[in-house]
Amino acid sequence: MMSHVPLLGLAVDHAKKEEEYFKPVFNAFDVSKKWIEDINPDAIILVYNDHASAFSLDLIPTFAIGCAAEFMPADEGFGRREVPIVPGYPELAWHIAQSTILDEFDITIVNKMDVDHGLTVPLSLMFGEPDEWPIPIIPLAVNVIQYPPPTGNRCLNLGKSIKRAVGSFPENKRVVIFGTGGMSHQLQGRRTGLINQEFDTNYLDKFGSAPEELAKIPHEDYLRLAGSEGIELVMWLVARGAMNERVREIHRHYHVPISNTAIGHLILENEI
């Protein structure tokens, strides 16, 4: 059994550290940086979405798990992002892949994949600008661009299956899982700029205590109430599912706006 599956819900995309504007958010991460340094986990499962970098409309996996030994930062049109190569964890990633497929999740196994800002920005927020990332990463890409993404319920259940997988890994490892994306935002159309603080607050309130309730939110409600890109929040539920039923909140931060987005940030730990 693993001793610990804490969760970290990150919600910053597209952030540029150098800008003054972002300072309050980066400051909020000081707590989180300290927290992960203390936890010092053996692996991070990073639930994120690819933004037309590794995948395109030619091939859209609903869930894809990165099993490679390393992942190159993607060239998103400005050359590769100047961050360290992302180290993988093939043994554990393959174990999760095999285990979740036998558990009837239809995951796509990926052995070669570039990872874009969706994965590397959360790392930068948590670890700053090191020469090497300090912890191996298992990328778990979720389709949230092509409608329909997986349902919230499916995401929560995948998380539960991942928890079982990590629990049955022959070695006892401390694993942290990041759920990224969201919170409410809309990047397109005449309604662009929609932010729903009430929706987000409710989500943050229930995330620890009543995830099954959040898992019932239909796609249409995300799209309507949290903005067309707010549907990324289903990715948080994968991370939540991987935790115990009972969790305690270690840290919470909510801020509007970063660019066009409400950003929320939550650290939970398992109650044992």
Add this chain to the structure above:
Amino acid sequence: MMSHVPLLGLAVDHAKKEEEYFKPVFNAFDVSKKWIEDINPDAIILVYNDHASAFSLDLIPTFAIGCAAEFMPADEGFGRREVPIVPGYPELAWHIAQSTILDEFDITIVNKMDVDHGLTVPLSLMFGEPDEWPIPIIPLAVNVIQYPPPTGNRCLNLGKSIKRAVGSFPENKRVVIFGTGGMSHQLQGRRTGLINQEFDTNYLDKFGSAPEELAKIPHEDYLRLAGSEGIELVMWLVARGAMNERVREIHRHYHVPISNTAIGHLILENEI
């Protein structure tokens, strides 16, 4: 509701029509050719596996559905197979993709894909050598090369979800589904050449009447009893799941060997 979801279990791979050796098998397809001509369906869903042509170890989708308007025959090392371009059916394929994802199957949507002999050989067997394939095809690729493939139960349930999807398509269409692959065979190692006629006969006997029982067969039993490549039989269960609970057998043929493989061939129609 759709009026009809017949199933065709095909099990010939790697066959070369010109060889005398294959004549008995091709003759057995005369019934099937006549049958499909009479049915004259609006679409064929073709459940098959890719043989390192469209996919590789770099990316292994458990289930992938082809939503493109057409699919090129793959170059498998001898130039593209000289068969017509495979026409797709984007409206229905996308409908199935959306519907099964909302139904919590984690399908990979594919909009560009070459199709190899796993898909085109069954077409040749059913339609001979036409200038154009007479019916649009929806390719459904299943991973059966990388262990673990989806469980038999998962395949059967995907079939049921496909049935619901076809049933909710706004237009009433006659759809045939081909399950391909199998039957018992082993292509590798010192045990190569294993054929298990008892296993195959039991499979054919229960396929119509007791698919839930077959869906419980664990992977290990396929590997041990039906040969390491016999596990391809799980693909038949997708097709079976897409049919009514009660079906009638229209045609059956079983022959050993084609090359290294026991070939079985079964046509079922829904009991209404």
Add this chain to the structure above:
Amino acid sequence: MAVSKTYLDIPGTFVFDAEHSRLGYPLNMFCMSLSKEENRSAFTEDCKSYMNRFEMTEAQKQSIRDRNWNMMLEQGGNIYYMLKLAGADGTPYEQVYAAMSGDEPSDYRSMMIGGGRLPEGNLYKSDWAKK
């Protein structure tokens, strides 16, 4: 499972569903191609013949030539793909958002800093019809 499209009454929003994705395929793949330097150069040098590499409709090409972001969306564009065109142009994303919203960039920025567009009055097409 039947696919209901009740999301169609969300105002000012394009849900990137099957219909949109099929319509927008060539436009989005065009945008994505601009991630590569060599493609950006080819596009800059001769935008007409570069665009012809993709099987876009005349309306799609027009929307690109005009950098008319809402028209791209109507023609099946997906914002994540479209932002690659903005990136290639060096256009700040905020400018694209403001353009789609129909506001002046400074007004748009003020709205965002003030907490963004409120949900009230922005959830149903019928809300907007009243305006």
Add this chain to the structure above:
Amino acid sequence: MAVSKTYLDIPGTFVFDAEHSRLGYPLNMFCMSLSKEENRSAFTEDCKSYMNRFEMTEAQKQSIRDRNWNMMLEQGGNIYYMLKLAGADGTPYEQVYAAMSGDEPSDYRSMMIGGGRLPEGNLYKSDWAKK
């Protein structure tokens, strides 16, 4: 779900699971590359430097040089990939099967025409140990 590997006691069989796939990745990707004419030519012209494009172990390269199919399997080869090498060589698949089985091609063919290898005595490693 725990991943049990009770299939390891099937005789004369390599299950292409995670361990095998990781081990065989460069060998299989090498084989797959031979689907392309240009790669086949490059391999034929200078097999050593062509093989060096893939990060194979010495044992993997040896198994390829020797066309030792069972050794390829031991080194993580997957038969569907390996058959691309046979295809590039123009070796009939039946010859590969016979070679792996350890039989003379004519004996192997007779066995297949006679109904194939029987399951009896071929289901457990312990069956083979008795022989």
